[in-house]
Amino acid sequence: MSRKSAEQRRAEALDAARRIILREGIAQVSVRKVAEEAGMSTGSLRHIFPLHDDLFVALLDDGADHAQPRVTAIIEQGFAAGRAPVDVAVDALIEIVPTRDDTRLEALSQLAVLSAHSGNADVVSSRRRAGEGLDRLCEALGQWSTRPADFDAVELRLILDGLVLRLLERPDTDEERVRDLLRGVLLRMGLPGSAHSQLRP
Structure with a gap:
């Protein structure tokens, strides 16, 4: 299986954040929860978005x-x-x-x-x-x-x-x-x- 590109992982993380916002509200959008929803590690998500506000x-x-x-x-x-x-x-x-x-x-x-x-x-x-x-x-x-x-x-x-x-x-x-x-x-x-x-x- 080929590795996902940085752009694919970024898109998946943003989609995951949107789903959490829709389902649970903006306050629940944490690095851990977005990473879990997107099926990636928190370290991988931090690599894409170093700061939470990013x-x-x-x-x-x-x-x-x-x-x-x-x-x-x-x-x-x-x-x-x-x-x-x-x-x-x-x-x-x-x-x-x-x-x-x-x-x-x-x-x-x-x-x-x-x-x-x-x-x-x-x-x-x-x-x-x-x-x-x-x-x-x-x-x-x-x-x-x-x-x-x-x-x-x-x-x-x-x-x-x-x-x-x-x-x-x-x-x-x-x-x-x-x-x-x-x-x-x-x-x-x-x-x-x-x-x-x-x-x-």
């Missing part, structure tokens, strides 16, 4: 690092398929809000880390970077609007933030309902609902 910073960075390429691929594939800009945008934003088990777990982990470590400068910096990435996405969607005066990237970001909290509170919310809501917001902000637009990412 694990929490990595959880935040990992969520943003995984979301960005998914969103980029969705946008590129949507335009390549000739879909309407508003539908491409909705598909991209669905990757940001917690409508599925994987995105819900990411959002819950991020919220738990931020709540428990709000005074940690590295955690705050990581969250700021993720927030800036989401701001850039909202601004990029604004470039697709046929009525720029009607598009407000800050308003869209605030709607997304509120939607994330609502979906964590009500995980039974139907994804189609969320899609309809986002579509309505984006149409109101001027994103074309027709596939004939010549817009490109």
Whole structure:
């Protein structure tokens, strides 16, 4: 059996930490417990994350690092398929809000880390970077609007933030309902609902 790469072991440790957060809460995320959950020694985990807080910073960075390429691929594939800009945008934003088990777990982990470590400068910096990435996405969607005066990237970001909290509170919310809501917001902000637009990412 081949040895796992450092990247594989890192991913397994982060997945283990997320499972513990979901099952038992952020306070139970200890080095020993994460190592046990991931099936590795505490020494191996310490090699990957020398400090306890390094694990929490990595959880935040990992969520943003995984979301960005998914969103980029969705946008590129949507335009390549000739879909309407508003539908491409909705598909991209669905990757940001917690409508599925994987995105819900990411959002819950991020919220738990931020709540428990709000005074940690590295955690705050990581969250700021993720927030800036989401701001850039909202601004990029604004470039697709046929009525720029009607598009407000800050308003869209605030709607997304509120939607994330609502979906964590009500995980039974139907994804189609969320899609309809986002579509309505984006149409109101001027994103074309027709596939004939010549817009490109």
